[in-house]
Amino acid sequence: MKREIEIFEHAGEVVKALKTGVLLTTKAENKVNSMTIGWGTLGVIWGKPTFIAFVRENRFTTSQLEKNPEFTVNIPQGAFNKNIVGACGTKSGRDMDKIKELGLTLETPEVISVPGIKELPLTLECRVMYQQKQDAQAIGDEIKKAFYPQDIDSCAPRANRDFHVAYYAEIVRAYIIE
Numbered sequence: 001m002k003r004e005i006e007i008f009e010h011a012g013e014v015v016k017a018l019k020t021g022v023l024l025t026t027k028a029e030n031k032v033n034s035m036t037i038g039w040g041t042l043g044v045i046w047g048k049p050t051f052i053a054f055v056r057e058n059r060f061t062t063s064q065l066e067k068n069p070e071f072t073v074n075i076p077q078g079a080f081n082k083n084i085v086g087a088c089g090t091k092s093g094r095d096m097d098k099i100k101e102l103g104l105t106l107e108t109p110e111v112i113s114v115p116g117i118k119e120l121p122l123t124l125e126c127r128v129m130y131q132q133k134q135d136a137q138a139i140g141d142e143i144k145k146a147f148y149p150q151d152i153d154s155c156a157p158r159a160n161r162d163f164h165v166a167y168y169a170e171i172v173r174a175y176i177i178e
């Protein structure tokens with residue numbers, strides 16, 4: 001069962017959860033894949049409730065989003081298996097089926113084509129409205145040195161050569177899976 005929520009009433013919970021990681025799930029050519037994200041913005045753009053996710057250019061998730069520009073964001077509530085966020089943040093969907101290996105339960109979506117993850121029940125269904133690759137020239141030196149030091153190859157989980165693509169997505173549904 002899903003309990004619809006007013007997303008901005010849960011804004012603090014969503015933003016706080018980013019500190020330890022939430023899941024961003026994609027689906028393309030029938031492959032469902034979750035990755036952990038720690039960066040995100042919740043707000044209003046073009047009059048629409050919006051979640052902006054930042055995904056490095058060469059992630060497997062980026063290739064999924066190119067094929068199907070929709071994603072779910074799943075936020076934990078209460079006690080949950082922290083290994084889920086750890087594994088989804090260190091293993092790639094390129095090499096494994098994270099959903100199967102971690103025994104994650106898919107929840108049928110309401111509006112988009114990408115399922116949510118029941119184990120992290122607060123769910124946002126998101127549809128990309130606009131995407132923009134970060135302009136390397138416009139990023140200050142201090143940030144560049146800290147986040148893009150260019151010493152880990154682009155396909156590795158801790159890749160740091162690539163800049164991020166910002167995905168501005170309309171939140172088309174928000175609910176808690178019960």
Ligand SMILES: Cc1cc2nc3c(=O)[nH]c(=O)nc-3n(C[C@H](O)[C@H](O)[C@H](O)COP(=O)(O)O)c2cc1C
Pocket residue numbers: 020021033034035036037038039040054055056059060061062085086088089090091092093094156157158159
């Ligand atoms: C706590 C945490 C937060 C993370 N946040 C992000 C993020 O916001 N953007 C990003 O591109 N990668 C982030 N990562 C790294 C990806 O989750 C990781 O590279 C993952 O293996 C990518 O999955 P994929 O190859 O299936 O796309 C984070 C990792 C952890 C552990």
